[in-house]
Amino acid sequence: MTFLPFESIPIQDSSELLLELSSQDFALEPVYFDKGLSSEKRMFLRAGVVKKLLEIQQGLSGYRLKIWDGFRPRNVQANIYQRFWDQVKEEHPDYDDAALKNA
Secondary structure, X not given: OOOOHHHHOOOOOOOOOEEEHHHOXXXXXXXXXXXXXXXXXXXXXXXXXXXXXXXXXXXXXXXXXXXXXXXXOHHHHHHHHHHHHHHHHHXXXXXXXXXXXXX
């Protein structure tokens, strides 16, 4: 696997509760799952974000916010990065790793 630059960034957990979104009144579409980038279909957001989105949604006169994805664990980030890397490499087979990192 290619070096993933985000791996050197330390995780700083805020300890805020993650809420599973299926019980909330949002339109949900788990794109990372649908594209095979995550094995988890459930979607999560921090409680404070859910609260703010629900407040916004209340002012939308019956419309619902659509959420494509929320919390993204590192393994999903790695899958997204690797897929992008592979796509750029396929489009530019003449690029070496240094050129791919700058693409």
